[in-house]
Amino acid sequence: MIERIKSALLFLLVVASLVQSYLIVFGSPRYEMIRRDEYVQTDLPGTRLAMEELVYPDQIVLHLGQDRHTVLQPGASSIFYKQVWEFVRQRTFDGFRRSPSVTGPLEWDEIRAKNKGIEIRFRAGIPFEVLGSLVRIQGDVDLNSGLIYKIWIYAAEERDEVRVAFFTQGGYALYEASKADINRDDVERLAAFGEYQPAYQYRAQDYYVPAEPLPMVRQRLPIKAYEIEQWKKSLFLDPAGTRTIPDMEGTDMYTDGKRVLRVRETKKWLVYSDPQPVTSKPNVVMENVRAAIGFVNQHGGWNGAYRAVRVPVEPETGRQTFEFVQYVDQYPIVSDQAEPFGTIRMSLQNGTVSAYERSTIYIPEDALRSRSPDLPREQADLPGGKALDERLAAYANKDRITALYPAYKPVIGDNAVDLVPVWAVELADGKTELLE
Missing domain, CATH: 3.30.310.160 (YycH protein, domain 2)
Known part of the structure; x- marks a missing residue:
C-alpha cells in the first residue's frame, strides 16, 4: 500500500514539473505598466573623476625676469596651464634636503624679481603625501611633513643650474630638491608662455594682481x-x-x-x-x-x-x-x-x-559642453591695476588677505543661474569673501 502511494506522489510530481516547464517556455509574461511620473531613474546624473582630475594647483605663476609675471588659471581652455602642469608632473624630484641655502621671504622676493621660473601654488595647501601621488617625488623625504603651499622651480641667475623648492605656509622653504630632471632651457621655454598672457604685479601679502582689467564673461546657464x-x-x-x-x-x-x-x-x-x-x-x-x-x-x-x-x-x-x-x-x-x-x-x-x-x-553637463546661443553672454571685465588696488585699499579686511583670485558668483533663478565675475579674497582664518 505504501509503495503505491509513493508511486502516485512521484507521478504527480513529474506531471507538475512538466506543466511548469511548458508554462515557462511557451507562456506569455504579463506586463504591468508603470506610470512615467512615478518612475525614478536610480542613477544620478554626473561623471566619475580620478584624483588627478580633482587635485591640482589653483594657480601657476610664470616669472619672466625683470620683475615681470603672469598667472595661469586652471581649466579646459587654459592650454598653457595644462602644458606647464603636465610637464612638472612628468619630472622626477630627488635629493631632498631640509635646510636650503635660501630660506627667507626677502631672498625669495629678490629671486622673484630677477629669475625666470615657474611657481606652482596650492592656495589652501596640499599634504606632502597627496602631492607625492601627483608628482614624481623620490629619495629620502618625509611625506608626513605637513602641507605644501608652493613649488618654485627657477633658473638660478648666478650659476647655470635649476633649483626647486617646496614651501610651507609663511614663505619658508621646507625642502629643496637638489636633483631634478629639468634644465635651464626647460624653464626658459615654459616661462616664455607668459609673453602671451596678461601682465601681473606682485603684492607683499603674497598674491598677484593684473596690471590691466582682466577679461571675463558674465553668462547664464540652465539648471x-x-x-x-x-x-x-x-x-x-x-x-x-x-x-x-x-x-x-x-x-x-x-x-x-x-x-x-x-x-x-x-x-x-x-x-x-x-x-x-x-x-x-x-x-x-x-x-x-x-x-x-x-x-x-x-x-x-x-x-x-x-x-x-x-x-x-x-x-x-x-x-x-x-x-x-x-x-x-x-x-x-x-x-x-x-x-x-x-x-x-x-x-x-x-x-x-x-x-x-x-x-x-x-548645471547639466551638456549645457557646460555646448553653450546655447539663446542664453546671454556678455563681456564683464574685472578691474585690475590701480582700480583694483584702490578697491583693496578700501576693503575692511585688507590686512588679513592671504589670496586673491577671479571667480564666478552664482545668482540662482527659477531655471537658470547667472555666473557673475567677481574678485574673491581668502582671509587668514580660511574664510572667503567677495569684492563687489
Whole structure:
C-alpha cells in the first residue's frame, strides 16, 4: 500500500514539473505598466573623476625676469596651464634636503624679481603625501611633513643650474630638491608662455594682481533639480525601509534608523549623515582622499569640473573635512552663502564617510559642453591695476588677505543661474569673501 502511494506522489510530481516547464517556455509574461511620473531613474546624473582630475594647483605663476609675471588659471581652455602642469608632473624630484641655502621671504622676493621660473601654488595647501601621488617625488623625504603651499622651480641667475623648492605656509622653504630632471632651457621655454598672457604685479601679502582689467564673461546657464527619490535610492541600502520625519523649519528628513538625509528645499541643499563613533585610530590622509572621491563617484557624481580646495592633514584622529568647488571655464564658483551652489563638502574618518553635503540643483553637463546661443553672454571685465588696488585699499579686511583670485558668483533663478565675475579674497582664518 505504501509503495503505491509513493508511486502516485512521484507521478504527480513529474506531471507538475512538466506543466511548469511548458508554462515557462511557451507562456506569455504579463506586463504591468508603470506610470512615467512615478518612475525614478536610480542613477544620478554626473561623471566619475580620478584624483588627478580633482587635485591640482589653483594657480601657476610664470616669472619672466625683470620683475615681470603672469598667472595661469586652471581649466579646459587654459592650454598653457595644462602644458606647464603636465610637464612638472612628468619630472622626477630627488635629493631632498631640509635646510636650503635660501630660506627667507626677502631672498625669495629678490629671486622673484630677477629669475625666470615657474611657481606652482596650492592656495589652501596640499599634504606632502597627496602631492607625492601627483608628482614624481623620490629619495629620502618625509611625506608626513605637513602641507605644501608652493613649488618654485627657477633658473638660478648666478650659476647655470635649476633649483626647486617646496614651501610651507609663511614663505619658508621646507625642502629643496637638489636633483631634478629639468634644465635651464626647460624653464626658459615654459616661462616664455607668459609673453602671451596678461601682465601681473606682485603684492607683499603674497598674491598677484593684473596690471590691466582682466577679461571675463558674465553668462547664464540652465539648471536642473535632483529628484529626492534618486538620492534615497542612492544613499540608503533599503530605500523602501526609510521613513519620513515631519517637516521641521523647511527641512524634509528621511531615515532608515541610522542614516539621515536632510533636504532644505528653501536653500536647495542636502545633508546626508551616517554617524560613526570617533576613534583614536590615526587617519591616513590618502585613504580619506580616495574614499571621498570614490563616494562622490558612486553617489551623485561630478556634474562638471571640480577642484579639491581643502584636503586636510589635521586632526590626526577624529573626522577630517574635505571640500570640492566647481569650476566653469577657468574660474571657481564662489558664494558667500552658508550652503554654496557648486560646492561639495564631506567629513571622513579612517576611510568612512560620516557626512556628505551638496546642492540639490546643478548645471547639466551638456549645457557646460555646448553653450546655447539663446542664453546671454556678455563681456564683464574685472578691474585690475590701480582700480583694483584702490578697491583693496578700501576693503575692511585688507590686512588679513592671504589670496586673491577671479571667480564666478552664482545668482540662482527659477531655471537658470547667472555666473557673475567677481574678485574673491581668502582671509587668514580660511574664510572667503567677495569684492563687489
